[in-house]
Amino acid sequence: MAGRESELRGEQKLVDELYDRLDALRAQNRERLREIRHEGPSGSPQNRSERDAFATLYEDRIAQLEAVEDRLAFGRLDLTDGEQRYIGRIGLTDAEHTSMLTDWRAPAAQSFYRATSARPDGVVRRRHLVTRRRSVTGIEDEVLDLDALDDPGATGDGQLSGLAGEGALLAALAAGRTGRMGDIVATIQAEQDAIIRAELGGALVVQGGPGTGKTAVALHRAAYLLYSHRRLLERSGVLLIGPSRVFLRYIDQVLPSLGETGVVTTTIAELYPRIEATGVESEAAAAIKGRADFAPIIARAVRQRERVPAQPQELRVEGTSITITPHDVAEAIARARRNRRPHNLARVTFVREMLSRLAEQYVSQLGSPLGADERGDVLEELRADRGVRIALNLAWMPLTPQKLIADLFAQPERLAAAAPGLSAAERALLARERGAAWTPADVPLLDEAAELLGEDDQVARAQSRADAANRTKELEYARQVLQSSGNDGLVSAELLADRFASSGPRLTTAERAAADRSWTYAHVVVDEAQELSAMAWRMLLRRVPTRSMTIVGDVAQTTSRAGASSWRSMLDPLLRGTWRLAELTVNYRTPAAVADAAQRVARAARLPVSELTSARDVDDALVVDRVPGVEQLADGAARHAGTALALLDDGAEGGRLAVIAPAGRLAAIRAALDAAGLAEAIGSGLATLDSRLTVLTPREAKGLEFDIVVLVEPAEVGATNAGDLYVAMTRPTRQLRVVHAARLPRGFEA
């Protein structure tokens, strides 16, 4: 006991020194920022812009140092050569540049997550430090190499379960949920670490059952990649795709707590700049739009806007008669298509070709040969003529993606011509009025159309060529500044150069990327990737030509009809076998009894479930209550919600409760909760995350977790979609309370 206390004191002393250093660095950066601000707005524009850049640099550094307050240091490695290495959220060195704390992402920290007693990797002992605020409250040791230990009496906790730092891990898993995901740096497990540190190149697919830490791993991987490839990634940015705004809010504190703020996070529905996809449509319609064969439909729709007229058309220009013939138009179209440029850009060739043919007619009508100047005048006259313009537009219409797609669904004959492979019933599902709101499934179609039409971005391109020339100079300067200011490694020269740029609004990489449809990212992370349709994948792959991607998901949890039932069938056509698969097999969220029941039900419904071992079980994790009839479901749910809230109130940890039910029952359940006096606790939409109680559908619960879940009528949930039921059953961290009137789904009972 005395030994343990002196160990604790020793660790406290060290942790105090680390926080002292952290405080000193914060103060130093604040002082520098204050000095820079003090200089005021004087000097040349170049000076001012440099000062702003430095101010941003210090602000970022201060924000980073503030973000690592909680659990700054969480581990220690005792190595065979006698070195003790502390592992923490960031790297710290003392004033003499001697390392005090190793960043968890550094190669020197890897064995903290990977070493085992079978492969100690130079580690004698791994120690987890449990801290509360700035105090060390506990120590957990694992001795990996007993032979190398000076103190043979100490055995530590070993690794009997195969889980590293089991005490710290189980404490983290049992903690009450706050409504926001937290980081897992202190307790990352070896199979997770291997994925987090996997090499940058290529597409890595991470398949894992519910609660295996896919989201956590994806986020830590983004932070790891930004740390180890900062120069490469910061310039073009990292994109993270999540299933919904609520989900993005749920995870939005994880990357900042890891010291990373520059990742663009969005949903597929928001990926096309300036399009708000607020419309709602049937799942059947969305599924059709998501199929890969919608790409050729859009390609056909574009080509059908390049049209040969049925009849010759006679026009009079300045008193001279000319004829637009089907033959000339057909040849001009063929010529314009030959250069394989997008529609709006190839149109230039078409118009030039037609004007030249019309000019020939015009000149031959005049009867006398013309000089080059006069011929130029004729061309201009023809170009300016309204009749000619209308005729040429009819043959080759300049189009926006919005117009192409809106016309396709508003004009049945256009859709029929472009989509001969769709049945009349399928086409009817897609029909809608012009001006209807865009739906999420429209977004990849707009993107596909934009690609084939080509946006008129020539002005932007010319600007970016001019910018590139300036940039080389700025980069060189930024490199020098970084070296001399001792801030090398914190930001890249590229980023600092961006901030030096004195013209235009000062945008971060993330802001510029998010506003630009044609932006390409250095790495893309996709969560809940099983939900993406084939068309959504096409859209996403355009954003990452290098194919450097982390794709995480579970094909047994697919709920969208356009989503994937197997990675192979979804990704092979797109990535041609160049992706690699990794699996996560341990469930950290759901108690074993609940996870096992969920797995049995999913298997009975023939879902492609992954093998899953649960890290823990909890007493009374599964409670089942049958009510006499469907009329009693809502009241039953309210009763269980009341009991569950009381249970949560009893514990020191607090925690959150969700009632998950089929969409058609939510209103009745809310009314019953209201009648039971629980209405005040209920949140919805984004507030779902901040309230103690929330009532939602399985779809809305996707990716989230709650301490206790009351699940209403599982048979009905599963009848719509077996994946929905699998998702709903696997949301709780402590207890699942099932209220049902109909028979339980097959497999539910062991």
Ligand SMILES: Nc1ncnc2c1ncn2[C@@H]1O[C@H](COP(=O)(O)OP(=O)(O)OP(=O)(O)O)[C@@H](O)[C@H]1O
């Ligand atoms: N190594 C770990 N240490 C501590 N907690 C962990 C660890 N791995 C996962 N967790 C926790 O387990 C829970 C589930 O993780 P996460 O949400 O990432 O799983 P998932 O695989 O994305 O689940 P789903 O497929 O159901 O969305 C989270 O609370 C997460 O913090």
